[in-house]
Amino acid sequence: MxxxxxxxxxxxxxxxxxxxxxxxxxxxxxxxxxxxxxxxxxxxxxxxxxxxxxxxxxxxxxxxxxxxxxxxxxxxxxxxxxxAQNPIAKYDTRAEGLPSDHVLNRFTEAVTDNIRHSLAQIEPEAFDAACALIADPSRGVHIVGGRISHTIAEYLYLHMQVIRPGVSHIQSTSNTWPHHLLDALAGDVFVIFDMRRYENNTLKLAEMAHDRGAKIILFTDQWRSPVHALADICLSSRIVVPSAWDSLVTPMLLVETMISAVQDILWQDTRHRMEVLEDMFDQTKLFRKFT
The missing domain is CATH 1.10.10.10 (Winged helix-like DNA-binding domain superfamily/Winged helix DNA-binding domain)
Structure with a gap:
């Protein structure tokens, strides 16, 4: 780049x-x-x-x-x-010089460039430290996202809930997360997703979690959320694509890699949890069987 x-x-x-x-x-x-x-x-x-x-x-x-x-x-x-750009402003900005090739090519090229550049910026030691914190069974893990990024936060939560106990998913609305803070202990881990158009609720939650002695792992964009000043580990991704919306592809790559890494660290316990869970699925007939 x-x-x-x-x-x-x-x-x-x-x-x-x-x-x-x-x-x-x-x-x-x-x-x-x-x-x-x-x-x-x-x-x-x-x-x-x-x-x-x-x-x-x-x-x-x-x-x-x-x-x-x-x-x-x-x-x-x-x-x-x-x-501070909203989706309309971003669309107007990029529409001025659209290339003539197909949107699939343009979008893929932008996403690939985002991934390549983001990985070059992230220190492997910081990523490993984040995974180690989340894998520590002595720490509770609390995961929260924003208006759009809550989707990727919930994706991380659903997997971590299988991998280890003591994981909670916090809704970012301020009338719900104080209940989670009430039970949070010093040393617990808050995994926070905050991308541009950074949300005031998310910053306030981070401030209160920090005051309670929590460790904060922040997933953010290339400009970095104000939460970064409180974060113990900050994982930044490039998110700009030819769209009125920002892309979560690179943060999702980091999240899926983190899921794999934490699973490997805790594999013996995780395997047992997965076996019990699969037995429950069989009993409830949640998934269709073809044999």
Missing amino acids: AQADLTIAERIQNHLDKKLTRAERQLAHAILENYPASGLGPLSALARSAEVSGPTVLRMVQKLGLSGYPEFQAALREELSAK
């Missing part, structure tokens, strides 16, 4: 621990801590908050492939605008 197609956060992640000095890494972490708002103020304010010099800010901006601080801020403002 071309450098110009990357978000500022993605460019920073590409450079962390590789091409940045100690002071520049300190600046990078300061930017990511309150992204993208941290870079929207004056250069002097950013340098002061990161406890680095003005020239350090300029050097790092240039390492990110930008001509200077004004271009850096313009890119951040464009990202901020993209975060």
Whole structure:
């Protein structure tokens, strides 16, 4: 993917621990801590908050492939605008230059590019740590999604409910999730899905779970939900496709991989649970038998 197609956060992640000095890494972490708002103020304010010099800010901006601080801020403002786009605005934006080839080809190409780029950004150690947290039988696991992402949250829940005990699916509406928080213990895991048009209810839930000592695993997009500031592990995916809607293909890939990984960690116990469950299915005649 071309450098110009990357978000500022993605460019920073590409450079962390590789091409940045100690002071520049300190600046990078300061930017990511309150992204993208941290870079929207004056250069002097950013340098002061990161406890680095003005020239350090300029050097790092240039390492990110930008001509200077004004271009850096313009890119951040464009990202901020993209975060807030509703489906109608997204359709109007992409309709201006539609390629002539078939939508199947265009959509598949976009999804494939999203997957490739997202996997390049995710640290295997962070993914493994997320799976280990979810597989820990001493921790309760609570899964929650938003207006659209609740579908992928429920998909994860249905599988985890088979794989291990102590899993709950939380509806994102604020009149239901306080009941789940009531029983949540310090060290429990909250798996939260929050994609752009980030939901206030989801952020409030994350804040309250964090205050109770919960671990938070966040599935989000390339711009990152505000929940990322509270998350122990943040798994970001690119979601833009030629549509008025964003794509959940890449988050779903991560979810299905996570299901497989957690199943492998807990296989002996999971196998027993699956055998008991299959016996229940047979008794209730839920599935049709052909033999």
